[in-house]
Amino acid sequence: MESERVMAVTVVIPTVRQRFLADALDSLARQRTAQPFEVLVVENGVRSAASESLVAEHAHRGGVEMRYHFVKKAGANAARNFGSAKARSPIVAVVDDDCIMDADWIDAVRRAHDEFPAAACIGGTVELAFLVEPPTWLVGPFRRTLAAVDWPPEAGDTGPTTDITRINDRYLVSANLSYRKSVFEQIGGFCEDLVQPTQLSRNDEALFLDGARRLGSPGLLFDRRIRVRHQIPAERLEPDYFERKFRALAISTFEYHKRARLYADVIPPFTSDAEALYNTMLQHEMATGVIEREIAAARATLNDEAVTRQFICQLLRCKVAWFEALHDRIRGGAPSRGAAHSSINRVQPRL
Numbered sequence: 001m002e003s004e005r006v007m008a009v010t011v012v013i014p015t016v017r018q019r020f021l022a023d024a025l026d027s028l029a030r031q032r033t034a035q036p037f038e039v040l041v042v043e044n045g046v047r048s049a050a051s052e053s054l055v056a057e058h059a060h061r062g063g064v065e066m067r068y069h070f071v072k073k074a075g076a077n078a079a080r081n082f083g084s085a086k087a088r089s090p091i092v093a094v095v096d097d098d099c100i101m102d103a104d105w106i107d108a109v110r111r112a113h114d115e116f117p118a119a120a121c122i123g124g125t126v127e128l129a130f131l132v133e134p135p136t137w138l139v140g141p142f143r144r145t146l147a148a149v150d151w152p153p154e155a156g157d158t159g160p161t162t163d164i165t166r167i168n169d170r171y172l173v174s175a176n177l178s179y180r181k182s183v184f185e186q187i188g189g190f191c192e193d194l195v196q197p198t199q200l201s202r203n204d205e206a207l208f209l210d211g212a213r214r215l216g217s218p219g220l221l222f223d224r225r226i227r228v229r230h231q232i233p234a235e236r237l238e239p240d241y242f243e244r245k246f247r248a249l250a251i252s253t254f255e256y257h258k259r260a261r262l263y264a265d266v267i268p269p270f271t272s273d274a275e276a277l278y279n280t281m282l283q284h285e286m287a288t289g290v291i292e293r294e295i296a297a298a299r300a301t302l303n304d305e306a307v308t309r310q311f312i313c314q315l316l317r318c319k320v321a322w323f324e325a326l327h328d329r330i331r332g333g334a335p336s337r338g339a340a341h342s343s344i345n346r347v348q349p350r351l
Contacts, residue, residue: 008091010083011037011106013041015041015079021051023098031103032104039065042071044074052068073192075197091180105228122223125228135237137298137311140298140315163218171209171220186211190208206252251329
């Protein structure tokens with residue numbers, strides 16, 4: 001029987017037979033805090049006796065209340081929604097099952113919400129913990145693809161926290177995110193049907209964060225004191241992993257734009273939603289010089305022409321994969337797994 005004890009923080013960890021879950025639970029058991037908190041591990045889609053046993057083992061050690069739950073619906077967002085609804089704390093913190101939390105993470109989460117009680121969502125730093133030596137070209141968009149987050153301070157900051165609500169190119173990630181349960185209920189939870197959940201796109205938190213932005217400043221806060229390390233195994237450093245990831249991101253992007261109706265006022269009018277969306281995407285990529293900025297930033301960071309060329313080649317392969325998947329999604333097909341389509345040139349952008 002679950003205790004009725006009120007908690008300072010409820011930690012929700014979605015999982016699917018994750019091999020690093022023990023590390024996450026160990027880091028939570030080692031928290032240096034006097035505040036009571038609970039950990040809800042929510043397995044989704046496929047039930048694993050090993051995961052349930054692991055949580056029970058950690059719970060038996062005492063000190064931290066840990067419970068295992070299972071939801072039939074696949075997808076991390078279904079698990080986040082279930083855990084958030086079950087929370088016995090007004091503050092819910094979600095992390096990935098392959099993250100390791102700093103020893104003062106619970107206190108940092110609670111302190112941030114105490115300092116900024118009107119904040120809708122507060123996220124923190126996500127460092128990449130590579131289990132093998134990463135490739136030298138892994139900078140910029142490839143680090144972001146692995147959920148790295150460490151935004152620099154803004155000019156007006158007087159402490160470790162930055163309000164990023166109105167900064168369009170900054171975001172928070174579900175690997176290190178917290179919110180008040182009342183805000184979760186006000187937004188309506190995480191969207192569970194934006195994309196088909198897979199290991200590459202386990203669901204997208206963008207619509208949830210959009211809801212937080214719409215609540216007004218401070219809708220999204222980034223606090224550098226709230227730190228986790230995201231474990232990155234060798235298979236997530238292979239070039240084809242990033243191409244597959246970019247394909248999955250294109251599908252999420254398409255569905256997100258479709259759901260958010262960001263292209264509703266395009267002028268001149270287009271013959272279909274698909275054509276309008278396709279042109280909106282292309283104009284964003286081309287007119288804003290996204291690729292050019294990424295290459296310029298890589299040159300400044302890498303200071304090695306050979307490595308920079310490797311970065312550029314990998315970036316262009318991933319961008320082609322992104323547009324392939326976007327084109328296929330718009331045309332109603334499954335994302336391509338092969339080389340670039342000649343059909344991607346059939347729809348010309350209006351610039």
